Amino acid sequence: MPGGGTRTFLDTDHYEASLHEAQIEAVIVSRGQFRARLTWAELHHLQMLRCEEDPPHVAYVRLAPRLAFVTFPTNSAPLPVWRGTELQAGDIVFHSRGERLHQFAPGSFVWSVIVIDPAQLEHDGRALTGKNVTPPLEGQLLQPSRRDMARLRRLHTQVCRLAETNSKMLSHPEVARAVEQDLIHALVTCLTTARHRTDGFAGRHHASIMLRFEEILAENLSHPPSMSELCERVGVSEWTLRSCCAESLGMSPIRYVLLRRLREVHGVLRAGDPDTVNVAEVAYRFGFAQLGRFAGTYHAIFGETPSTTLQRTSGTRFPAF
Secondary structure, X not given: OOEEEEEEEOOHHHHHHHHHHOOEEEEEEEOOOOEEEEEEEEOOOEEEEEEEEEOOEEEEEEEOOOOEEEEEEOOOOOOOEEOOEEOOOOOEEEOOOOXXXXXXXXXXXXXXXXXXXXXXXXXXXXXXXXXOOOOOOOOEEEEOOHHHHHHHHHHHHHHHHHHHHOHHHHOOHHHHHHHHHXXXXXXXXXXXXXXXXXXOOOOHHHHHHHHHHHHHHHHOOOOOOOHHHHHHHXXXXXXXXXXXXXXXXXXXXXXXHHHHHHHHHHHHHHHOOOOOOOHHHHHHHOOOOOHHHHHHHHHHHHOOOHHHHHHOOOOOOOOOO
């Protein structure tokens, strides 16, 4: 049923849970107090998101394979880095089915998402242009004309603003259908007439290195490997791994591993019961043997002590949709 709404988040876990409702899995590593505002709109065949995020952070994003995704940034510099490539004003990303990639945001930014069933996109593409419009085998970085991109951006913004201010209007079937027809036409036009950016995304080899790096990290968060062990398991030299992480994450591999482990500790403490959860036990679980150093690093990242996080009420996790 068509509709929409908006919600503000101060916790990455809650924000990630809401993105998951939109078939987007994300692991967000923030370098400060996180804040996000998520606006969503559901039409008959389209789903739209407007994601406002702050402060600088890294996200490992996994898209649902059964849907087609198009994303684009909506504000000025600094623009985000997707899969090792800095986006430019007017770029859109046409994602492959089930794509996994890293997103590095060097500052506060807003990104927009359009989600549609691939079969519906193919049907609409043939009806409007006579062309087959299907998700690419590998994510594409496209540059529509200024006019076409401005139209798509304007329609997306209008629908999200309506979701924020008058979501009941979106629930009206005729309103939703009229808005959706305009959006689908704008989307198909952008996808079928845009030129490919000549520099494109970073090479496939670098992308595969980063995915392998994430897989190894996910298996070893409680026993973090050394730099030499990471390189050996990924199958690359230290220089190559450092280069790929700088390109995709804006930081070294070891720094990213540290932040991922701290994020896991924060999530456990944030959701834990102070009567049954022990800070030291959680720290040890994720490989932090020196509690004094751990507490200092934790405070520098999250702005509070681990015990303060544990004592705060986690609150109920409300899904966004």
